[in-house]
Amino acid sequence: MSDRYGNFIQSPIGKKVAKNLGLPMPVALDRFESGQRLVRGSVLTGSAKGDDKRVREAVAHVLADLHAEVFVSDDAADTEALNEVGVDAKVITDEQQKFKVLVFDASNISNADELKQMYDFFHPVARRVEKSGRVIIIGRPPEDISDIDTALAQRSLEGFVKSVGKEFKRGITAQLIYVSEGDEKNLDSTLRFFTSARSAYVSGQVIRVSAGEALDVDWTQPLAGKTMLVTGASRGIGEAISRVLARDGAHVICLDVPQQQADLQRVAGEISGSTLTVDITADDAGQQIAEAAEKRGGLDAIIHNAGVTRDKTLANMDEKKWDMVININLASIAKLNRYLIEHKALNDDARVVCVSSISGIAGNLGQTNYATSKAGVIGLVHATAKQFQDTNRGMTINAVAPGFIETQMTEAIPFAIREAGRRMNSMSQGGLPIDVAETIAWLASPASGGLNGNIVRVCGQSLLGA
Numbered sequence: 001m002s003d004r005y006g007n008f009i010q011s012p013i014g015k016k017v018a019k020n021l022g023l024p025m026p027v028a029l030d031r032f033e034s035g036q037r038l039v040r041g042s043v044l045t046g047s048a049k050g051d052d053k054r055v056r057e058a059v060a061h062v063l064a065d066l067h068a069e070v071f072v073s074d075d076a077a078d079t080e081a082l083n084e085v086g087v088d089a090k091v092i093t094d095e096q097q098k099f100k101v102l103v104f105d106a107s108n109i110s111n112a113d114e115l116k117q118m119y120d121f122f123h124p125v126a127r128r129v130e131k132s133g134r135v136i137i138i139g140r141p142p143e144d145i146s147d148i149d150t151a152l153a154q155r156s157l158e159g160f161v162k163s164v165g166k167e168f169k170r171g172i173t174a175q176l177i178y179v180s181e182g183d184e185k186n187l188d189s190t191l192r193f194f195t196s197a198r199s200a201y202v203s204g205q206v207i208r209v210s211a212g213e214a215l216d217v218d219w220t221q222p223l224a225g226k227t228m229l230v231t232g233a234s235r236g237i238g239e240a241i242s243r244v245l246a247r248d249g250a251h252v253i254c255l256d257v258p259q260q261q262a263d264l265q266r267v268a269g270e271i272s273g274s275t276l277t278v279d280i281t282a283d284d285a286g287q288q289i290a291e292a293a294e295k296r297g298g299l300d301a302i303i304h305n306a307g308v309t310r311d312k313t314l315a316n317m318d319e320k321k322w323d324m325v326i327n328i329n330l331a332s333i334a335k336l337n338r339y340l341i342e343h344k345a346l347n348d349d350a351r352v353v354c355v356s357s358i359s360g361i362a363g364n365l366g367q368t369n370y371a372t373s374k375a376g377v378i379g380l381v382h383a384t385a386k387q388f389q390d391t392n393r394g395m396t397i398n399a400v401a402p403g404f405i406e407t408q409m410t411e412a413i414p415f416a417i418r419e420a421g422r423r424m425n426s427m428s429q430g431g432l433p434i435d436v437a438e439t440i441a442w443l444a445s446p447a448s449g450g451l452n453g454n455i456v457r458v459c460g461q462s463l464l465g466a
Contacts, residue, residue, distance in 0.1 A: 405458070
């Protein structure tokens, strides 16, 4: 779907008109392309003073593997950590030096006064972040901390990150990663995702990295040898998910209703996947999926993407519209998960990823059925994450919550409402199906074992529910 306003703003006259009138000025976002370097520019890294070096060392290991040009402000401890893993870190000497990525380890901040260190790091370089740049802060989960001064300081990081995401503009994203003590090794996949162009439309998010088995992968094909099933795979976001998972090495079982068989076969054929035509609300849907999975040695991931909308205000909504949305978007996921877990159709270290929505977080006019179903998905993820922690099988479950994504569904929205949806976020534009797909591929990776129970908004930091 064409964003005519967004395209116009990219022209010289469009930029001038928007600037003079104070209109939103979306930029063309950098997105991942196979064969390109993960980090397309320089990295500036720093850390708060303190004795705990574990986060600093974990960041250094990731930067070493990314082969990026790395700078430090003037902290000897940061330089030492980087040098120990073979990174020739440079001290900033050019005050005009620009950066693609800023990474700050705030895990040692233990009171309100020490938050000044964050200001000292970011203030001098706030205008020197390149277009589509990345700002990443790493801290400790406040809920794990009993000391009041430390807990309030770590919780303060969230307000800082979300404000930066709204201030820096020009496609620059900002994220906060809370990592539990002792689980720093699990930062790898998350740092790679957020430093890269894969996370183009994800901003203002708070991610929790905790215990879990993060398996080693070949980062050029991180899903190689894995079998993953995507529901609603015949078009739109489901098609994009299937293509990205296949690009990263997975064999994808593409599932959709029989009415979509032609499109389903087209998608599966183009990615060398396989097809399964099933109504996920059918009583035997779990059995059919389990039988298809067994032929390929079980499922390494299932992506619950299938969903529908039947919008009406509650006063005008008939019972059929309510039941259809709840059954497809929510009840079917719970039923399928239960069957697949009980019948061991999910392999050890399997990844379950659900598609929720910002409507499930913020609600939406005329979508009581849809918002209820998508809020229920979040509840399902949180409850199942606790269950998975007790199984000792290494399985995880997370969800993405898309905002305004350019699809056939959003194309049908009336023009004025559609334009408002596009512009009411820090990127001033709608996202693309591939933005959702890239986020799901990160959560579905064998290397993401430390991610369990997260709800990640893919919304350009939408103002709704923020």
